[in-house]
Amino acid sequence: MIEVLILPDKKKLKAEKGTDLLTIINSSGIFMNSTCAGEGTCGKCRVKILKGGYKSRSAQFLTKEEEKEKTVLACLTIPESDLELEIPYSSRVEELDILEGEVSRQELEPSSLAENIFSPEPIVEKHFLELSPPVLAEPTADFERVKTALLEKGCPVKEIPLQLLRRIPYILRGAGWKVTVAVCDGEIIDFEAGNRVKENYGIALDIGTTTLVAYLIDMEKQEVISTASSYNPQIPMGEDVITRIIQVEEKNSMQHMHSSLITAVNKMIQKMILEKNVSGNNVYILLAGGNTTMTHFFYKLPPGFIRRSPYVPLLGSAVVLTARELNIRISPFAKVTALPCPSAWVGGDIVAGVLASGIYDFSVLSMFVDLGTNGEVVIGNKDWLASCSTSAGPCFEGGGISSGIRAISGAIEKVRISNGKVTYKTIKNKKPLGICGSGLISLTAQMISERIIQRDGKFISGAPGVTEKGFLVVKGDETRYGKDIYITEPDIKNLINSKGAIFTGIFVLLKELGLTIDNIQRFYISGGLGTAMDIKDAVYIGLLPDIPLDLFVFLGNSSITGEKMCILSREAKNITEEINKKMTYIDLSSNSFFMQEYTASLFFPHTNLDLFPNVRKQYEK
Amino acid sequence: MIEVLILPDKKKLKAEKGTDLLTIINSSGIFMNSTCAGEGTCGKCRVKILKGGYKSRSAQFLTKEEEKEKTVLACLTIPESDLELEIPYSSRVEELDILEGEVSRQELEPSSLAENIFSPEPIVEKHFLELSPPVLAEPTADFERVKTALLEKGCPVKEIPLQLLRRIPYILRGAGWKVTVAVCDGEIIDFEAGNRVKENYGIALDIGTTTLVAYLIDMEKQEVISTASSYNPQIPMGEDVITRIIQVEEKNSMQHMHSSLITAVNKMIQKMILEKNVSGNNVYILLAGGNTTMTHFFYKLPPGFIRRSPYVPLLGSAVVLTARELNIRISPFAKVTALPCPSAWVGGDIVAGVLASGIYDFSVLSMFVDLGTNGEVVIGNKDWLASCSTSAGPCFEGGGISSGIRAISGAIEKVRISNGKVTYKTIKNKKPLGICGSGLISLTAQMISERIIQRDGKFISGAPGVTEKGFLVVKGDETRYGKDIYITEPDIKNLINSKGAIFTGIFVLLKELGLTIDNIQRFYISGGLGTAMDIKDAVYIGLLPDIPLDLFVFLGNSSITGEKMCILSREAKNITEEINKKMTYIDLSSNSFFMQEYTASLFFPHTNLDLFPNVRKQYEK
């Protein structure tokens, strides 16, 4: 056994000899960047050795300077003695602090959203029953007595878990035949003495590849009473879904992939119920939404064929389990389910978003786009829905960008440049930490209009603020960790690739359906890239199509919104089944027209300026 | 620790000091009579100590002679040293050898039975699917692909156990997309590679208080392919249901009561599937029927309120579980269920019998009587059904009768007496062991007509064959164990009580409904008292009403027949739900008219001879 001291956290860890540093650090609860999941190919898991002996194979990824100061890749380094090391902030997954209860522009335009249109009819009903005790002339069995009383209240039930059934005679008689019954989908899931109808809670859960968001919902009062968020603990096993699927297959780590997720969910639930003094036994539903791979991990279903052509998930509908079966610490017979996934690359999170947007119900043609690592695009109306998915890369979430970070406190979300002088706004006005997705879009738009970069993304030599390293956004002495915040040509190249992928997805999907950009009558944007995203900028750089700006609606995290709606209204939940069935999927991976159009999109705003008639005028100014 | 040697079995057992002999013997697998379940009140658990010291409190039950030869009650005796003892045959529960595949008179009159009228539509369907593999243009999820193919075969499914779902991708691809799916009630319960539709089996199970009978059924070929039977292993915990309920409550022995039953069921299943070389994994349903208490034990549901006025069971409908949940060793997701119980004293066995008889479907008024320890009586037609239950005591099953035994090989089932000389017929013509229910009825009828006993059951002094001990039926030197087979006045008293209870139940039920004996147009008799029961004798002694003999139909074990029908036809299964709902229950325990009529019935054939006009003529001859 050796001992490793981690600084500046002052955490001491013990480990078997021969264990690599990344594994050791992951066991500490500190989240490190490790996009390749420890394969030694992403170069992200840099740590600095302060003391002790080690063997490392990291050289190829490191600069001379880094080598000199004993920086290594944790996943390629094995300690040979007790060790002291420092994990720099740049190697850490940032603390999460604003994803909960994300407020979005939807509040500006609630009328265009489906959220408020459903009848309040929670997915779990509770009924207080005052039964007449049995007599010789009416000796109906206990369970049938309860069923009959429920039927009279318009709540027919058929089933009950055996373990609950066994307790009924004692509860009935102990409570003087006055009891409260919780019912979901025709099954009794809880049975309590006395009147407990007010204690009726549910959990909405958004399972993002990177972040988890949960709401604690009071089904009786029809409101969200607490929120929680957490990083997805699967991050150390791969930053994107493909890497994680490969891990599961090659390292046989499904159990860990699944249970680490469940553990994180349990922690969020614990936090919320303690905060609101709610008993976990009165939480009767957990309804999750995630992309298809996350949904498979959640249920612990083999995901292998999702990543292989022809991209076939195992499950495309919703399965309903009990909290017991999945070890989720709420009422043992609570229902646990995830929204259905229409295809390998369009999941339950998108179904939730489509529900929240309401586009499945409009007569006008509407588009829904989720801006994430995968850019999912849905188009349709009340008669039909079609979808595609494009691999946008992580740059809208701060990935693959030198100073990129997620939309957390201190992230630069807006930039103005005038005469080479940069002003900016950070989230919660904290000292700047880096640039988030909306900041990147804003910065890029400014750099184009201020003629710091060309339409191909290259710096214009001699432009103000451009150094050898790139364009300096904030000097180190103004930033939280004393490091310069800057943007490089490769960063801009990444952004071009991302915005090109999204735009081409939109364009090709329309084309495949015989439509054009002008047919879009409403455009909903979903995603966690920062609520401050300026749509004008997004259109200006060619990420979004050049349609009238008042057609755009920003939804924020529409996945959690949709899940909340399903818990509060069975009608909404049923609609997700319809959305799932209705939605066709168009595969772009094998589409040659897509490849050609994608190449054409790798320009600001696009090679073909005719596609951007209004933006063109601004560029030509 | 002390050692006990049991003779003539030569079994050696070790036990903690202080353990009573009944507990020690029960652990050996030898079944002893112990009606009171070791309370020391029934006096049945006699054993003879051959060697060793002991302390015993049995004296009050024993004759002088027995005391002298060191006979003791096992449950009241504690060894003080190593011991040798003998368990006489009279203290043993007999070996079971003819209950399987009981053939009955139903074969003589198949047209009057419902058995053959249902469409063959087994409760579990198997479908062979030849799926087209997914392609990019049609990448439907695996499970949805299976569901769609099943829907095309007219078999919609909604659910699948998670553990089965997880295996689907591998089975599909391993089998080249040719698979067999087993479906029950809209749920997939098995998934196999290749064409396996022919391997589709189910188990029908009759859970009697005393005996268990099981059929292995080929659902594809629609036939019973094997049978098994066993004593109910709960016998040592009480001979009747009330004693067992008290045991469960006072000794907290529900787990043992339940699991001993399940173990016995598993043994019967094992025997049948080995015999027919069937894989347990292809057994997809176990459908049981038993009285209400047995049904509660089967599900492991608290039975306590069944025995207390107003006699309320916990469950009055059918619950569907999986084989896994109940530890039954067939296909893990096989469905396990029991027929519904209309009341505390009319159970699923009677529902099965009513189904088998067809009376629920006739326009004519029919009666159904189950002759067992509880005599259940049902009357009705296609519009209504009413039932009652009377406590008949165990004498039709050989209980409470000096030489009484169950209807096994060697049981005397028919007797003729002429001039004091007895001739008899035993089951399978084996050396006589004792008298079973049908033999007792036959013997009694003969003793009446030969004027050996009076109408009040007392011996006529000086009648031929009557000794101090009673009436000698077979001398010891002709019998299997060398003991005289005889009948005593108390035996006849027991029979009078039993037949009186049954007849009065029939009579009072009719009366409560405003009917009389003459309204009965068909009369079905069910029960395990021996298929040779002579109905003429039964009417003659006043057990059955005096209606034309050709109205009677003997069904044998109608419980197992009904369960078999449910496995082979979903239609039959659905009808059991209707029978359960339709059947009203009339409680006789609080009925003062019943008590008065019961007293009047304690005569051969009855105090009121007007009720038996045809029989009267024979008595008056």
Ligand code: FES
């Ligand atoms: S290089 Fe170490 S985690 Fe990717």
Ligand code: FES
């Ligand atoms: S007297 Fe011993 S079991 Fe009844």
